[in-house]
Amino acid sequence: MQVIDWVVLIITLFFIVFYGAWKTRGSKNVQDYILGNNETPWYTVGISVMATQASAITFLSTPGQAFNDGMGFVQFYFGLPLAMIIICITFIPIYHRLKVYTVYEFLEQRFDLKTRSLAAILFLIQRGFSTGITIYAPAIVLSSILGWNLNLMNIVIGILIIIYTMTGGTKAVNVTQKQQMFIIMSGMFIAFFIILSLLPKEVSFNNALQIAGVNDKMNILDFSLDKEKRYTVWTGLTGGLFLALSYFGTDQSQAQRYLSGKSVRESQMGLVFNALLKVPMQFFILLVGIMVYVFFQFQSVPINFNPNSKASIEKSVYASDYKKLEGELVDIASEKKEVTLAYVNQLNIETDNKVLKNRIIALGEKEKTLREDAKVLISKANKKNKTTDSDYVFIHFIIHYLPKGFIGLLLAVIICAAMSSTAAGINSLASTTVIDIYKRNIKTEKSEAHFVKASKGFTLLWGMIAILFACFGTLFENLIQFVNIIGSIFYGTILGIFLVAFYIKYVKAQAIFWAAVFSQIAIFIIYYLAIYIFPPGKEKLSYLWLNFIGVIITIIVSVTVQYFRNSNTKQQ
Amino acid sequence: MEEKKLRSWKRNYTLVLVMNALYILIFYFIMQYFS
Numbered sequence: 001m002q003v004i005d006w007v008v009l010i011i012t013l014f015f016i017v018f019y020g021a022w023k024t025r026g027s028k029n030v031q032d033y034i035l036g037n038n039e040t041p042w043y044t045v046g047i048s049v050m051a052t053q054a055s056a057i058t059f060l061s062t063p064g065q066a067f068n069d070g071m072g073f074v075q076f077y078f079g080l081p082l083a084m085i086i087i088c089i090t091f092i093p094i095y096h097r098l099k100v101y102t103v104y105e106f107l108e109q110r111f112d113l114k115t116r117s118l119a120a121i122l123f124l125i126q127r128g129f130s131t132g133i134t135i136y137a138p139a140i141v142l143s144s145i146l147g148w149n150l151n152l153m154n155i156v157i158g159i160l161i162i163i164y165t166m167t168g169g170t171k172a173v174n175v176t177q178k179q180q181m182f183i184i185m186s187g188m189f190i191a192f193f194i195i196l197s198l199l200p201k202e203v204s205f206n207n208a209l210q211i212a213g214v215n216d217k218m219n220i221l222d223f224s225l226d227k228e229k230r231y232t233v234w235t236g237l238t239g240g241l242f243l244a245l246s247y248f249g250t251d252q253s254q255a256q257r258y259l260s261g262k263s264v265r266e267s268q269m270g271l272v273f274n275a276l277l278k279v280p281m282q283f284f285i286l287l288v289g290i291m292v293y294v295f296f297q298f299q300s301v302p303i304n305f306n307p308n309s310k311a312s313i314e315k316s317v318y319a320s321d322y323k324k325l326e327g328e329l330v331d332i333a334s335e336k337k338e339v340t341l342a343y344v345n346q347l348n349i350e351t352d353n354k355v356l357k358n359r360i361i362a363l364g365e366k367e368k369t370l371r372e373d374a375k376v377l378i379s380k381a382n383k384k385n386k387t388t389d390s391d392y393v394f395i396h397f398i399i400h401y402l403p404k405g406f407i408g409l410l411l412a413v414i415i416c417a418a419m420s421s422t423a424a425g426i427n428s429l430a431s432t433t434v435i436d437i438y439k440r441n442i443k444t445e446k447s448e449a450h451f452v453k454a455s456k457g458f459t460l461l462w463g464m465i466a467i468l469f470a471c472f473g474t475l476f477e478n479l480i481q482f483v484n485i486i487g488s489i490f491y492g493t494i495l496g497i498f499l500v501a502f503y504i505k506y507v508k509a510q511a512i513f514w515a516a517v518f519s520q521i522a523i524f525i526i527y528y529l530a531i532y533i534f535p536p537g538k539e540k541l542s543y544l545w546l547n548f549i550g551v552i553i554t555i556i557v558s559v560t561v562q563y564f565r566n567s568n569t570k571q572q
Numbered sequence: 573m574e575e576k577k578l579r580s581w582k583r584n585y586t587l588v589l590v591m592n593a594l595y596i597l598i599f600y601f602i603m604q605y606f607s
Contacts, residue, residue, distance in 0.1 A: 074599070081592045085585045213606035220599040233596075268582070275588040279595050 001146065005408030012183060012412040016419070017160045020176035024168025029448040033169035033455050034101050034431045036260040044174050045270025048257040048424075049248070050278065051177035051184075056138030056418035057391065059184065059285065064305075064390030066289025067296075070217035072231045074283050079240025084275035087249045088268040090502050095255070096264045101435045102428075103255045103498075110501045111509040113440070118516055119494055120436035123252060124429060126490040129482075131425035131462070132469025135161075137391075138418045139470065142411070144308050145395050151471050157418055158467035165423045166459040170260050170431075173423045180416035185281075187413035188288060194402060195291040200298055200341065207344045208294040214343070214357055215297075215364050217290055242547055246495035253421075253428035292397045297340050299401075303329045303374040305392035309385050316381035322374065329370050336363040426466060430458035485543045489527055492550015493519045499551065500558050507558045511565060515558035523550050 027033035040048070065073050091103075100106050104123065108116035135157050143150040164172045196205060203211070212218050222232040229235070248254045248271070261267030303326050304310060313322045343356040375387035398410045434455045443450070493516050500507050500515075507515075523546055530541040 071599075078592070078596070081588050085588060088585065089581070209602075209606045216607075218603055218606040220603045221596070269584070272584045272588055276591055279592060283595070283599070 001407060002404045004405045005411070008405055008408030009412050009415075012409070013160060013415060013419075016176050016179050016183075016416065017164050019179070020164040020172045021167040023175055024164075024171040027169055027171070027452055030101065030434075030451045030455065032171070033452050034256070034435070036169070036171040036174055038260060039262060040174055040260040040266070040270075041262060042266040042269035042273065044178060045258050045261045045267055046273025046277075047181045048174045048177045049254060049270060049274045050281070051181045051417075051420040052254055052257055052424040053247075053278075053421070054181075054184065054417055055134045055421035056414045057134075059188070059414055059417050060138060060141055060391050060394055062282070062285045063289030063292055063397075064393035066217065066286040067293045067393045068390050070212075071220040071283070071286050071290065072222055074220060074279065074286055075222065075231045075233055075236035076240050077279050077282050078233060078236035079238065079242070080244040080278050081275040082237070082241050083244035083248060084271045086245060088271050091249050091498075092258060092267050092271070093264050094502070095259060096261075096267065100259065102252050102432050103250055103259075104252070104432065104436045107497065107501060108440075111512050115497065115509060115513045115516065116436060117441070118513065119250075119497055120432050122490045122494055122520070123250075123432060124437075126487055127251070127253060127425055127429055128462070128465060129469065129486050131422055131429065131466045132473065134418055134422045134425060135466055136470035136473035138414050140473065141391050141395055142414065144306075145392065145399055154467055154470040154473075157415060157422075158463060158470065161419050161423045161426065162460060162463035165427050165463065166456050169455060169459070170256060170427055173420075173427045174257070174260065176423065177420045180420040183409075183416045184413050184420075187409050188285065190406060191398070191402070191410060192284075192288050192291060194406065195288070195295050195397075198295055198401060199291075200344075202341065202348065203294070203298075203344050207347060208291060210347060211294050211297060211340055211344070211360075212290045214360050215293070216361075217293060239544065239548075242495070242551065243491075246491040246547065250491075250494045250498045251428075252432050253424045256428045256431060257424065289394065292394060295397070295401070297333075298337050300330060300333060302326075302396070303371060304378060304387075305389040305396050306386060307392070309378045309387065309389070312385050313378055313381040318377045318381050322377050325370050325374050325377070329367065332363055332366050332370065336360065336367065339363065422466060426459055426462040429462040430455050433458045433462070485527070485531075485546075488543045488546040489523055489550075490520075492523060492547040493554055495547070496551040496554025496558075500555055504555070504559065507562045508565075511562035512554075512558045514561055515554050518557050519550055519553040522553050 031037055062073065095103060095106060098106055098109055100109075102120070104116045104120040107119050135154055139150055139153040139157065142148060143153055164176055168175070196208070199208060209218065222229060223234075224232055225234065226232070258267040258270050261270055302310065303322075313319060339356055339359045343353060343360060346353040346356060378385045378387050395414075398407055402410060434451060438454055438458070439446075439451060443454075496519060497512055497516050500512050526541070526549060527543070527546060531539045531543055534540060
């Protein structure tokens with residue numbers, strides 16, 4: 001990192017933080033602090049919703065995912081536009097009509113206080129864990145690449161977020177997210193064009209896509225019904241729909257963004273904005289990864305991008321075997337570069353040379369095998385080593401190949417993304433704690449000023465919890481997966497409660513409460529019996545299914561309990 | 573009546589469906605051309 005990179009990084013971050021805090025200071029009442037006085041226009045709602053979902057790991061991992069597995073990940077987002085329409089039609093008008101601060105308030109109006117409190121507590125547990133991760137995940141990647149102190153990074157990023165989120169509440173989150181999204185998208189566009197300019201002269205954008213295609217990276221759509229494939233058009237439309245419904249419809253960190261809209265119409269337009277732009281945005285981020293892949297065809301790249309894995313294996317008895325694999329990769333990469341350039345030259349005279357094409361495919365297979373062999377060695381060297389390296393591919397490109405100044409900009413992109421999702425997280429955690437727990441159950445009769453102060457206090461508290469959790473993140477081996485599992489364990493039950501609330505009028509308060517408790521216990525048991533007791537990779541059930549199972553159990557049990565309650569009442 | 577008014581279909585939702593169908597169609601052609 002050069003001085004200019006530090007200047008760009010520090011000025012960008014400090015401008016966003018202090019402008020956001022200054023511009024949105026002085027909230028006088030709870031509506032102002034939690035819902036931004038319901039003055040947010042549709043485009044801010046839309047940008048805010050997108051910025052909340054796009055965490056730092058999105059911009060670190062997604063290009064790396066394209067590098068390893070191609071463009072297929074975009075299918076995961078196909079259900080999102082459908083979820084946006086369902087939320088626009090059903091959820092938003094009701095939330096606005098009831099003038100709720102949090103989505104869990106609606107559950108008290110539809111059912112009772114205990115169902116509201118149960119859903120709010122499930123949300124606090126789940127979001128409390130994951131907010132720490134949104135700081136920790138990029139910090140661990142950046143610290144291992146740049147040699148920065150991990151805990152110092154966690155604390156600095158956390159404090160910057162707390163400063164503006166505590167000062168201005170939702171308004172500050174929305175204002176800063178607009179600037180953060182601008183930095184993020186500008187940075188990604190600049191990175192994209194820099195990669196194109198760094199390709200060999202004879203390789204055009206069209207050629208680059210052809211090279212990616214030959215290397216099996218352009219299989220965007222998969223219409224197969226193979227259950228073992230994680231990303232297909234069908235899993236995207238069904239699984240993606242369920243996940244997006246729970247995340248956007250019942251998670252306060254997202255709901256708070258559109259609840260702050262000026263009107264029903266403005267909130268709906270914000271989600272329509274997201275529904276129109278999300279898929280192309282993800283496609284573009286994957287395309288950046290594809291361009292990085294093509295660029296690396298003409299460079300010498302590591303056999304595994306995670307520097308920690310390399311450091312670990314170099315100290316082990318497998319160091320010489322690993323070195324041998326690295327040597328073999330250099331030979332293959334060198335041959336592949338020559339063959340690829342020859343293939344491009346043939347393409348440019350409009351000849352699709354099948355011999356060269358097959359040679360590239362064969363070399364690609366050899367390269368893949370070498371990378372897999374390297375992963376096996378890394379794992380043998382220390383079972384705790386992380387073998388996947390997709391989070392490190394894009395940052396490797398940024399640090400080693402971007403011109404001066406742009407490294408600082410791209411690091412600002414990653415930290416801005418971490419800040420935007422974490423700020424929305426602690427903002428929603430504080431709102432839910434104040435509105436659903438503190439105000440409703442503990443201090444019911446206090447002034448507006450008291451609750452604004454309490455909201456600020458809880459923002460600080462949740463911010464500190466997030467930093468603490470991020471600092472202790474290294475204690476957990478598979479932290480990100482751990483948090484995803486926590487999310488899947490709770491999301492199903494919460495979505496089940498909301499779907500029953502919206503669509504099954506027959507079910508009343510007692511039935512849904514006991515169904516939710518039953519569903520949550522059942523999910524814990526299923527998780528233990530089918531996932532927890534099995535070693536990684538040998539589980540009997542993918543944890544993603546817990547979402548769907550939770551929804552189904554909640555719905556079926558609530559209808560059944562209601563049926564028996566009605567029968568008993570009739571008999572009496 | 574109020575409920576009916578609350579849950580209304582808007583032209584924007586049709587636009588969302590058409591645009592996303594179009595994205596998938598474009599992805600299909602890109603895939604066919606480059607794979």
